[in-house]
Amino acid sequence: MNTVRKSYIETFGCQMNERDSEIMGQLLNNADYSPTNDIQQADIIVINTCSIREKAEQKVYSLLGRLRKLKEKNPALIISVAGCVAQQEGERLQARMPLVDIVLGPQHIYRLPELVSKATLKGMPQIAVDLSPSFEIPRYVPPSPLMFRQKDERPVSPDHFKKFVTIMQGCNNFCTYCVVPYTRGRETSRDPDDIITEIMALAEHGVKEITLLGQNVNSYGKPLNNGRQHTSFSKLLRKVAAIDSIKRIRFTTSHPKDLSHDLIECFAEIEKLCPHFHLPVQSGSNHILKRMNRGYTAEEYLAKVDTLHNVRPDIVLTTDIIVGFPGETDKDFQATMDLLKTVRYHGVFSFKYSDRPQAKAVAFSEKIADEVKSERLSCLQDSQNKISLQRNREYEGSIQLVMIEGLSKNGDGQWSGRTMGNIIVNFEGPSTLSIGQEVAVIIKEGLLHSLRGALVL
Ligand code: SF4
Numbered sequence: 001m002n003t004v005r006k007s008y009i010e011t012f013g014c015q016m017n018e019r020d021s022e023i024m025g026q027l028l029n030n031a032d033y034s035p036t037n038d039i040q041q042a043d044i045i046v047i048n049t050c051s052i053r054e055k056a057e058q059k060v061y062s063l064l065g066r067l068r069k070l071k072e073k074n075p076a077l078i079i080s081v082a083g084c085v086a087q088q089e090g091e092r093l094q095a096r097m098p099l100v101d102i103v104l105g106p107q108h109i110y111r112l113p114e115l116v117s118k119a120t121l122k123g124m125p126q127i128a129v130d131l132s133p134s135f136e137i138p139r140y141v142p143p144s145p146l147m148f149r150q151k152d153e154r155p156v157s158p159d160h161f162k163k164f165v166t167i168m169q170g171c172n173n174f175c176t177y178c179v180v181p182y183t184r185g186r187e188t189s190r191d192p193d194d195i196i197t198e199i200m201a202l203a204e205h206g207v208k209e210i211t212l213l214g215q216n217v218n219s220y221g222k223p224l225n226n227g228r229q230h231t232s233f234s235k236l237l238r239k240v241a242a243i244d245s246i247k248r249i250r251f252t253t254s255h256p257k258d259l260s261h262d263l264i265e266c267f268a269e270i271e272k273l274c275p276h277f278h279l280p281v282q283s284g285s286n287h288i289l290k291r292m293n294r295g296y297t298a299e300e301y302l303a304k305v306d307t308l309h310n311v312r313p314d315i316v317l318t319t320d321i322i323v324g325f326p327g328e329t330d331k332d333f334q335a336t337m338d339l340l341k342t343v344r345y346h347g348v349f350s351f352k353y354s355d356r357p358q359a360k361a362v363a364f365s366e367k368i369a370d371e372v373k374s375e376r377l378s379c380l381q382d383s384q385n386k387i388s389l390q391r392n393r394e395y396e397g398s399i400q401l402v403m404i405e406g407l408s409k410n411g412d413g414q415w416s417g418r419t420m421g422n423i424i425v426n427f428e429g430p431s432t433l434s435i436g437q438e439v440a441v442i443i444k445e446g447l448l449h450s451l452r453g454a455l456v457l
Contacts, residue, residue, distance in 0.1 A: 007033040008042035012059060013050020015252060016106075016184075017083055019164040019213055021048045023141055024082065024112050031113040040070065044078040044116060049085035051179055054354045060085050064097045071099045078102065078116055082109055084183035088357060090129040098125075105129040106169070106184045110138050131185040137169055158405040161208045161436035162248075167195055167236065168214035168221075173255060175282075176293045176360040177322060177353060180215055189214075189221050192236050199240060208436060209248040209403065210240060217251045218258040234262040241270045247438065248403065248420065250274045256281065257295040259304050267312040275312050276422040279305070280320035284339030285332035288325050291364070298339055305343055316421035318347040323380060324373030325353045326364035333376050340384060346391045346423065347449075348384045352377050385448060392423070392446030399456055400425060402441045404433055417441075419451070429455035 007028040011021040024046055025035055036042055047063060050056040060081070071077055080102035081093060087105030094100050101119040104112065108128035115126045168189040171180045199210055214220060221231035233251075240249055249272050256279055266273055279301075283289050286297045308315055321336060340348070352373040355362045402417040408426040409416065415429045417439075427441045433455075440456040 005033045005043040006036040006041050007044045007046065008036050008039045009046045009048060010039075010063065011048045012056045013048075013052060013083070015164055015211065016166065016169075016213055016215070017048050017050055019166050020083070020106060020109050021046070022164070023166075024048070024109050026141055027110065027113050028116075031116070039067075042077065044080065045070075046080045046082055046112070049081060049083035051084040051088050051183060051356060053351060054356075057085050061097070064100065068099055076120075078119055080104065080112070080115070082106070082112075084179065087129050087131070087183040088179065091127050094125050094127060100125065102126045103129060105131065107131060107135045110141070131182075133186055135170070135185055135188055137166065137188060137190050158435065161206060161403075162211070163202050163207050163209075164211050164213050165195060165198055165202070166190070166213045167217060168219075171215040172219075173216065173295070174293060174360070176291065176364070177325065177356065179356045179358050182358045184215065187216070187219065187222075189231075192221075192231055192239060195236065196239055196243070199243060199246065203243055203245045206436070208246060209250070210246055212236070212240070212249070212251040215253065216255045216258060218254045218260065218263055232260075232262065234260065234266050237263075237266050237270060237273060241272050246272065248272060248274050250276060250422070252278050254279055255295075256301050256304060261307070264304070264307050264311050267308065267315065274420045274422065275315045276318070276420070277308060277315055278318045278320075281339065281343075282320060282322050283325065283328070283332065284336035285328070286335075288328055288332050291327055291361075292322075292325060293360075298335065302339070302342060314421065316346045316423065317343060318349070319343075319345050321348055321350045321380065322353050323350060323376040324368040326361055326368065327366040328353075328368055328376075337380065337383060340380070340387065344387050344391060345384070346421070347388055348380075350377060350380050350384070389446065389448050392448070392451055395423075395443040395446050395451055397443065399440050399442050400451070400453070402427065402439055402453075404435050404437050404439065406435055415455075424450040425453055426450060427453040427455055 009021045009025055011017050033044060047060060049060045067079060078101045079099055081100050082104045083106060086103045090103060094103050102115045104115060111128060115128060119126045168187060170185040170187045172187045174181050218233050220233040220236060267275060281301055282292055282294060284298050400419040402419055402425045404415055404417040406416055408414040414426045415433055416426050418424060425441055441453040442456050443451050443453040445452040
């Protein structure tokens with residue numbers, strides 16, 4: 001008889017969700033569930049959902065549909081839906097999908113073991129989606145052994161040396177296309193001492209690279225949980241950089257209006273701060289930026305980009321762009337295309353606008369026809385692909401410090417890793433190299449999404 005209970009977690013969406021899933025995994029592990037990659041073996045299934053794009057939401061319902069047979073076979077199986085779709089849909093989700101036992105919003109993930117016990121004991125669905133304006137991120141969730149390799153084991157995945165650390169949650173910006181303030185609630189920041197305790201515990205287990213996470217990390221610290229003392233993101237970065245064994249620091253994601261001069265200066269001062277900045281612009285048109293409630297103009301954005309380039313000429317800039325926002329004219333779209341050419345991003349995540357329930361833009365008139373959105377998206381992506389390729393070719397002949405993440409996905413026996421600027425490099429090197437090692441690589445060829453090189457001996 002199988003007495004070991006098993007948990008299976010499926011994650012959709014952003015890095016915040018990936019970290020939330022890891023936390024739920026930690027909590028379940030501490031409650032004696034061991035993780036499995038085989039959904040058929042699971043005693044509890046958690047689907048951590050994302051509602052930022054319509055497609056991700058559809059995928060959740062189709063996965064739930066496929067789980068019906070599993071639940072019929074094993075009525076004791078607990079099915080939980082977490083994340084933004086859970087928050088948005090609440091009881092409606094459970095009514096539509098009665099096989100779901102637990103619906104929990106992002107503020108309630110820490111209650112998962114308690115909700116599992118209640119669902120099991122009472123045999124009743126558990127819905128936890130109320131948003132508290134005074135929500136505090138719990139101070140510290142002890143890492144479970146499953147997060148780390150054994151002391152004498154060689155790292156076998158990037159998970160063994162790089163980790164996400166949530167520093168804040170929620171958002172106060174209310175961009176008119178976005179549901180986050182309604183699904184994750186108002187902004188709340190963790191105490192810097194709790195964050196440092198967590199990072200030090202990770203460092204002790206061999207973690208070398210930390211990505212600080214939040215919906216808007218550069219407004220971190222205003223205010224802290226419970227209105228305690230005020231601090232700033234740049235101060236936090238300096239504290240993290242003081243931890244000796246942490247070699248690389250990254251963060252995501254940022255809001256251009258909150259990008260302070262102090263933070264820009266960190267790129268000049270803090271050697272461990274990786275020169276990669278994901279700075280979502282969304283549109284190059286002031287008319288559209290205003291309708292999106294973004295709080296900056298294209299000119300203000302470009303001035304900040306200029307300062308970043310001056311302070312750190314090797315900085316890798318990436319962004320998000322929405323095409324076909326309600327009211328976007330050809331002229332507005334052209335302004336976005338012009339901005340792309342001015343900034344010359346290394347990479348762009350671009351999407352067609354879609355109405356998200358609860359977001360203000362749902363009620364906006366002048367919706368753009370889908371074929372126009374598709375045309376604009378492909379025009380933008382064609383243009384950006386040319387820029388990305390040019391950007392990557394500019395590395396040819398340079399030497400880059402690469403942190404090894406594993407063997408290349410191309411299956412050609414090459415190693416694969418990332419530069420400080422977060423660009424993937426596939427390179428030839430001896431089999432004696434190991435995951436998590438930092439090596440110098442000479443770049444021989446810049447491709448659209450990666451670089452190719454050889455180890456510097
Ligand atoms: S800044 Fe805007 S887009 Fe980003 S999470 Fe907040 S509301 Fe959403």
